Amino acid sequence: MTKATKILLPDLVSHCTFKLRHSRHRKQITTETKKWLFKDGNLLGKSRQMYHGLKCGLLTSMTYPDAGYTQLRVVNDYLTYLFHLDNLSDDMDNRGTVSTADEVLNSLYHPRTWNSSARVGKMTRDYYKRLICTASPGTQQRFIETFDFFFQSVTQQASDRAAGVIPDLESYIALRRDTSGCKPCWALIEYAYNLDIPDEVMEHPVIRNLGEAANDLVTWSNDIFSYNVEQSKGDTHNMICVVMNEEGLDLQSAVDFVGDMCKQSIDRFNEERSRLPSWGPEIDRDVSVYVNGLADWIVGSLHWSFDSERYFGKSGRKVKSSRVVELLPQRR
Template sequence: MSPSVRQFRLPDLLSACPLKDGTSPHYKEAAAESRAWINSYDIFTDRKRAFFIQGQNELLCSHVYCFAGYEELRTTCDFVNLLFVVDEVSDEQNGMEARATGQVFVNAMKYGDWDDGSILATITKEFRARFLRLAGPNTVKRFADQCETYTQCVGREAELRERNEVLGVQDFVPHRRQNSAVLLCFTLVEYILGLNLKDEVYEDETFQEAYFAACDYVCWSNDVYSYDMEQSRGLIGNNIVTVLMNERGISLQEASDYIGAYCDGLLKRYLNARKRISLSLGLEAAQFIDAVGQWMIGNLVWSFETVRYFGPSHLEVKETGIVYLRPQARFDDSGSESSDDEC
């Protein structure tokens, strides 16, 4: 990216998406309890605690799981907050350290009697107990497997960051599906709705078409929305915007425009496949695919309701579509943030 490029226009994904957004009536109570639960472990520096609170992870759950009951919504808030902990820790680690962090998470999630005494293990085991109360056996196994795949990809992301290596589009897409944790979060839809889908459902071609189109839509749209925040923190390698600019030699604006067109195609693919889900798979398969659509629209809406990606200008960015790139932040030894600008 040229140093002279200091702004770009986002693709207008919101107006192009016909899916209906919703919010949970249980949001405020569930969010407060989940946030208090995480904060009770006092694991964040002041800077990270502020970033955690401002990010409003629980509000995302309110949108994407708007159909959840109170207990189920609280559990999803706990999980998204747990992922925030894993992600924030691993972002500052090398490959070996990130894999070790991920293994703690996986072991605590998969094995009820495993414990290394760490805070991460304790938090994970507490979430696991809540999740197991309502999840079916197929869902539990699928969720555990997805957790393992997710952590492996987070470790790989750290290794790529160490080498300053950016993947090509073909390799990045399956990698991003997993290290974004979107597929993992999709599994929570089964938990919320009380489903227990068989593996054969996930192997169906039309089901896969809708499933991966929804996942890629969330990943690609999230990457273009989060690009400024990530570049300001020096973490741009794990983003489809960077991948496209690097592989195709295109500008930031051209990458943003391409993502907009590609997301339109993914949306059409999802909607078309959703109509063609075979009745032979059972009504639960169609119910699941319909519900993951809430992630597609909910993530878009949430991105403009929080300061996580666009800072205090989030409502202005929603109105204009223009993102002004922030300078890269610097962190002193105390963990306090400063910017390249003095004012």
């Protein structure tokens, strides 16, 4: 069987009908976060070039378009730091994700008393001290808990990768919902818009299902977009590889399979949105803002994936139009 040299991406952009919006603070937050990130010699050489190609300020601008400057800046600092967590933790003797988690989580649970010289700890305390100035107690708790889940799942992913394990689809989906890092970003929707939604409302099945559907779309589409770079490195922790292994599909059929799952997650989001109950005018207003924030993440992440250089280099616009991706050679 001839080895595939290209894949055709599913047309997720057309399937998503949510309005794409931008924040007027984009340029300002990009400039300020850059100063913050590069402080004390952070990110040199190739890592610095990758930062510019990432265009994280654009992602923040499209996923929190109505947030005020102060909140948007904290969100952008966090998202940028999340993308570069590996680089920021490289002064910790490469002891892996467990030591990084210790630094980050201690900085979150004890922002005023935990002291460490590690850059990742310093940066965590810095943005979190700003976040807790206005974030509700429930928002703070959800942010920390879901970030804790993120590190637990990333540690499991690193273990699977080292052992060459390709999980089954059900296990992969459960793990990927945490390795995506989306759940803390959902808590940041609450923070960005100064929401104070009661815990029992946030735990309602419809609200949880909406968050899950948005997470699935962002995460599974990311697996499609990042597949080319990952396959060139021999990384199999990707839904396309999982589907090929479990369903016995060829590459393009697996891409189509995951693409259909992405489309179904958008449909699922719309269906759950139509089922939202009422908790009274004040809570309903906050819930509406929160759910709109999830929709902004769905549409914003899709468009940003082609604007960023993270997945398609300088060819993002061309790929967005043609949907054709030429596969990179595998590194030996």
